[in-house]
Structures are given as structure tokens and as C-alpha cells.
Amino acid sequence: MCAAGLVIAFGYCAHGARARRLDLAEQTRLNDALDPGAVAGAQDWSHWRGAHRNGIVAEDSGWSAGSWPPKSSPWTVEVGCGATSPLVAGGRLYAMGWQDGRDTLFCFDAVSGEELWKQSYASPEYGRWAVGDQGFYKGPTSTPELDSATGLLFTLSTDGELSCWDTTRSGERQWHANLYDDFGVARRPNVDDTGQQRDYGYTTAPLVHGDWVIVEVGAEAGNLVAFDVRTGRRAWVSENEDAAGHTGGPVPIVVEGVPCLAILTLTQLVVTSLAEDAPGATIATYPWATAFANNIATPAVFENNVIVTSAYNQKAISRIRILPDRAEEVWRRPYPSKVCSPIIHDGHVYWAWRKMRCLDFATGEQRWAGGRFGDPGSCILTADERIVVWGHLGKLALVDTAKRSPDAYHELASVSRILDSRPWPHVVLHAGRIYCKNELGTIRMFVVGAVPQEPKEEGD
Numbered sequence: 275m276c277a278a279g280l281v282i283a284f285g286y287c288a289h290g291a292r293a294r295r296l297d298l299a300e301q302t303r304l305n306d307a308l309d310p311g312a313v314a315g316a317q318d319w320s321h322w323r324g325a326h327r328n329g330i331v332a333e334d335s336g337w338s339a340g341s342w343p344p345k346s347s348p349w350t351v352e353v354g355c356g357a358t359s360p361l362v363a364g365g366r367l368y369a370m371g372w373q374d375g376r377d378t379l380f381c382f383d384a385v386s387g388e389e390l391w392k393q394s395y396a397s398p399e400y401g402r403w404a405v406g407d408q409g410f411y412k413g414p415t416s417t418p419e420l421d422s423a424t425g426l427l428f429t430l431s432t433d434g435e436l437s438c439w440d441t442t443r444s445g446e447r448q449w450h451a452n453l454y455d456d457f458g459v460a461r462r463p464n465v466d467d468t469g470q471q472r473d474y475g476y477t478t479a480p481l482v483h484g485d486w487v488i489v490e491v492g493a494e495a496g497n498l499v500a501f502d503v504r505t506g507r508r509a510w511v512s513e514n515e516d517a518a519g520h521t522g523g524p525v526p527i528v529v530e531g532v533p534c535l536a537i538l539t540l541t542q543l544v545v546t547s548l549a550e551d552a553p554g555a556t557i558a559t560y561p562w563a564t565a566f567a568n569n570i571a572t573p574a575v576f577e578n579n580v581i582v583t584s585a586y587n588q589k590a591i592s593r594i595r596i597l598p599d600r601a602e603e604v605w606r607r608p609y610p611s612k613v614c615s616p617i618i619h620d621g622h623v624y625w626a627w628r629k630m631r632c633l634d635f636a637t638g639e640q641r642w643a644g645g646r647f648g649d650p651g652s653c654i655l656t657a658d659e660r661i662v663v664w665g666h667l668g669k670l671a672l673v674d675t676a677k678r679s680p681d682a683y684h685e686l687a688s689v690s691r692i693l694d695s696r697p698w699p700h701v702v703l704h705a706g707r708i709y710c711k712n713e714l715g716t717i718r719m720f721v722v723g724a725v726p727q728e729p730k731e732e733g734d
Contacts, residue, residue, distance in 0.1 A: 316705035318363035320420035322479035322523035323700060324654070328574065329617040331703050334658035335672055336722030342672050342687035344708060344720035349387035353380050353715040355399075356413030357477075357698035359652075360709050360717060361420050361427075366390070366441070368420065370429055371715035372399060372413030377431050379418070379445060384707070387719065393445040401432045401475020402454055403461035406566070411698065411713065415477040417522065419487065426503055428487050432475035434459065436489060438506060449506035457493035462517045462540055465563045466587065472520075472567040479523035481535065483548055485509075490537060492518025497539055498546055500553065512554040514544045522572040522615060522700070529557055529578050529596050536580050536596070538562060538569050543582055545596050560594050560601040563587075572615035574623070576635070579604070581623055585612040591623070593638060605638035613698075614651040614665070622676045626651040626663045630683060632676050641676050644683025652700040660686070664701035664710055668692040670720070693718060 316333050317325035324331055336342065354371025361368040367384040370377065378394035399412050416430040425442040429435075434453035439445045453459060453476065462473040478490040486500040486509050493499070496511030497518065516539035524537040533548040534557055545557040562569065565586040574581040580601075583591035591611065593604040611627040622641065623633040628648065632641040651665030659675040671688035678684070692710055699711040706723035 318420075318422060319702050319704045320361055320363045320422055321481070322359065322417040322419070323572065323615060324702075327481075327523065327525060329615065329653055330619060330655045332657055333703065333706070334723065335656040335660040335662060335703075336706065337658065337660055337672060337686060339723050341722040343689045344670065344722045346692075347387070347707075347719040347721065350716055350718045351380070351382055351387050351389070353711075353717065354378060354413060355713065355715050357411055357415040357713055359417040359700035360702050360711055361418055362702055362704040362707075362709065363420055363422065367709065367717075368418060368427060368441075369711065369715075369717060370414050370418060372397060372432075373715075375399075377414055377429070377435070379427070379429055379439060381441065381445060384704070391444040393439060393447060395435065395437070395447075395450075397431045397435060398433050401434065401473065403459075403473050404432070404475050405461065406470065406472040407474070410696070411474065413715075415474065415698075417479040417700070419480040419482055421482040421487070421503060424503060428480045428482070428503075430476050430478075430480055430489065432477075434476050436480070436501070436506075438487070438503070448504070451501075451506055453489070453491050453493070457491050457495055457499070459491065459493050459518075462492075462567055465540060465567050466565050468565060470566050474520055476518070477520050477522070478518060478537070481524050481526075483533075486553075488524065488535065490518045490524065490539075492516065492540070496554065497544065498524070498535070498537070498554065510553045512544075512546050513556045514539070514546060514559070516540055516542065516544065519569045520567060521569060525573055525575045525580075527575045527578065527580065527596065530598055532557070532598075534596075536573050536575055538573055538582060540567055540569070543573065543580060543594060543601065545580075545601070557598060558596050558601040560603070568612070570613050571611045571625070571627075574616040574618050576618040581616050581618060583609075583611045583616060583625070585610040585627075591616070591633070591638070593635070607633065607638040607640070609633065609640060609643075613649055614647075614653060615700075617653055617655050617661075619655050619675070620677060624653060624655065624661055624675070626653055626665055630661070630663060630673055632683075642679070642681060642683045645671065645673065645685055647671075650696045650698050652697075654701060654703045656703070662701060662703055662708065664697050666690075666697075668694065668697060668710075668712065670701070670708070670710060
């Protein structure tokens with residue numbers, strides 16, 4: 275097995291970008307060790323959708339402790355407009371927003387809300403080729419990515435400014451590049467004959483894998499580009515050259531022992547190899563173009579299966595099986611999600627768009643639906659088989675999973691109008707605290723359980 279301190283990911287044991295393939299027994303033990311349901315306590319929320327990028331956390335919801343409806347903390351913080359989600363790690367809350375012609379990255383104490391440092395740079399309100407729906411968003415949308423091994427944090431502005439910040443040195447910027455400038459990226463093309471073109475700038479979170487930070491650039495040079503985390507030098511580009519999609523982030527997937535990423539580009543699902551001997555090679559594709567380029571919900575992964583969903587012309591959710599040389603649809607059902615990224619857990623698929631829904635993962639049949647959550651929304655599945663839901667102009671709710679309520683939607687508790695304006699940013703649960711953020715950049719913290727003392731970063 276891998277020695278302590280090495281990075282373990284996607285079926286490989288890796289030190290930096292070098293990797294060896296794990297055998298089946300090692301993969302089984304690794305999967306058991308990383309199963310969020312098997313781990314007690316909080317894990318750092320350092321990526322888009324949490325520790326494992328799947329919306330599942332290792333701690334419980336606080337329901338059994340009588341913490342619902344949750345109690346609000348005495349503080350809120352303002353970070354500026356944008357749909358980026360917060361990160362929480364090492365006792366720190368990281369958040370990003372736009373105001374007065376600048377993007378700003380903030381670092382707060384995760385408990386007290388005290389501002390510890392901030393860094394900013396000039397940035398437009400929208401990406402340079404932005405078109406459509408500008409009344410619904412402004413500022414950065416791409417959620418930052420924290421590399422816990424190095425303390426480096428990566429941000430991506432709506433105008434393509436990719437920056438590396440050293441969180442151990444009060445956020446000192448280590449390197450930066452502009453994707454539009456460096457790769458000559460043009461406006462996203464029309465994807466259908468409606469003439470209703472959409473381009474929201476850069477929306478997709480970066481992803482760290484070993485010594486690489488991987489970004490969906492959407493250039494003719496390649497859809498995905500890997501940069502060296504420390505220097506920003508280009509490491510490789512993907513074989514696929516699609517324009518960038520509008521989802522929240524790429525998702526790790528292992529296909530017959532090969533580490534890969536699944537991403538919904540502007541026109542299709544693409545699975546790209548991260549193998550050391552062929553990084554960037556296309557493993558499989560599946561067509562999935564959405565009217566108005568509104569492929570918003572991030573795909574969800576379980577084993578070699580990907581759940582993809584969109585409203586608009588698709589109006590569906592589909593399970594796609596990924597094989598080494600092709601992708602095949604297992605089922606398709608008429609229950610779309612426009613915004614909320616699905617969660618796959620214990621043989622079921624969950625998401626909240628307008629209603630909270632639960633499908634059978636094997637067949638796609640609906641088990642139950644209910645509640646009222648509007649267009650914006652995000653979910654977290656907890657270790658005690660509950661789902662935290664954030665949506666509908668500031669509604670925070672707790673819902674039972676199918677294990678606790680197999681035949682009907684069961685909402686345990688909810689609080690409404692926590693924050694004004696649309697809750698585009700993903701909700702965060704970490705160490706007994708829920709962090710809610712809205713599109714205007716207000717963050718409010720709620721206590722829902724035991725809150726253990728968290729380690730401080732070195733030098734504090």
C-alpha cells in the first residue's frame with residue numbers, strides 16, 4: 275500500500291504526478307478507507323462539492339442532537355457578487371467575489387468569521403465574450419480548488435484569469451495566466467438553431483491531481499489543460515478540443531483501473547485519461563448538447579457510471595456506462611435537473627430542482643418526489659442518512675434519504691429566507707457547521723452539531 279503522506283487517487287498510488295496502478299485488493303481497501311459513510315468526523319471541504327467531489331460528507335446532520343431548525347451564528351460576511359462556493363479547511367473559510375472592478379479572495383476564521391487576509395486583482399464583471407442571462411449572475415462562478423499537500427489555492431475568474439495563491443503566506447500570488455489570452459479562446463458557438471446563444475465566461479472549478487492543476491479551457495489546443503501546480507507551466511493538453519461547458523467541475527472516475535476525468539463540455543460528455551503514459555487521451559464520449567448551452571448540473575460518478583442531467587431540450591436524466599472504448603446509455607428518464615448536481619448513494623440518485631427527487635440507480639425509476647426548492651439548489655448527503663438542501667431564495671431544509679423513508683418524501687425541518695437573492699453557490703457542511711452563500715456574496719454560518727476544535731495552519 276502507499277506510504278503515509280502520498281497522494282492516493284483514482285485507482286493509483288501517486289507521489290506528485292508519477293503513479294503506479296493499484297491491484298484489485300489494494301483498490302478495494304482504498305475504496306473502503308475513502309468511503310465517506312465509513313469515516314467518523316469532519317473532512318476538509320477543499321474542492322467543488324466537498325472532500326470527494328460528490329456532495330457526500332462523513333459527518334451527521336445534527337438532527338439527533340436536536341440542532342434543527344439550525345441556529346444562526348452572530349456573524350455574516352460579505353465577499354462580493356458571484357456564484358463560487360466557499361471552501362473550509364484547516365479552520366479557515368475561503369471565499370471569492372467581485373466588487374468595484376475587482377475579484378477578491380478572502381480568508382476568514384471558520385468559527386468567528388474574522389477576516390484574516392484578502393488578495394485581489396482587477397477583473398471585469400463578466401467574461402469578455404459573455405452573452406445572455408446577465409440579469410441572473412455576475413462575477414466569478416468557478417469554485418476555488420485547494421491543494422492540501424502544498425497549501426496552494428487555485429481560482430479562476432469569469433474572464434479566464436487562473437491564479438495560484440499560497441495560503442501559508444497570507445495568500446501571496448505565486449503565478450497566474452489568462453486562458454483567453456494564452457489560448458485564443460473564442461465565444462462559445464450556438465449549439466442549436468434557436469439563435470439564443472449563451473456564454474457565461476469560465477464557470478468550471480479547477481482540479482488538482484498530483485503535480486497538475488487541471489482546468490477546462492475549451493480551446494482549439496484542447497478542452498482540458500494541465501498546468502504544473504507550482505510554476506504554472508503547461509504539462510499537457512487533452513485530445514478532445516470541445517468548447518468549454520458551463521458545469522461546476524470535472525469529476526474523477528476510474529475506468530478499468532485507469533484514472534480519468536468526466537466532464538460535460540459544450541456538446542458532449544467526455545471521459546479523459548489521466549494515466550501517466552497517456553494523459554489527455556479520450557477514453558469515451560457521449561453526445562449531450564443543451565439548448566442555450568445551459569448544461570449546468572455537474573455529472574455524478576459511481577464506479578464506471580456517469581449520471582448526466584439537463585433541462586431545456588434534453589429534459590432528462592441519464593445513466594451512462596463508461597467502457598475503455600465507448601460510452602453506452604443504461605437508462606434515460608424524464609426527470610431533469612437544471613442546476614443541482616446529483617448525488618449517488620446506496621443505490622439511489624438524489625437532487626433538488628423544483629422538487630427533491632429520489633431515483634433508483636439501477637433502473638432510473640422514481641422512488642419519490644416532494645418539497646419546493648425552485649431553480650437554484652444544491653444538496654449534501656450526511657452520514658446519518660439525511661440530505662441538507664439549499665435552494666428557493668434562501669430555504670435550508672433537512673430531508674430523509676430512501677433508507678429512512680423509502681416510499682415518500684419526508685422533510686424533517688426547514689428554515690426559509692435565510693438570505694435574500696438566489697442561492698447559486700453550493701452549500702457547505704463542515705465540522706458541525708453549515709455555510710450558506712447567495713449570489714450577492716453574503717455568507718452566513720449555522721451550527722447543527724458538535725463543533726470540535728479544528729487545527730490551525732502552521733504559523734498561526
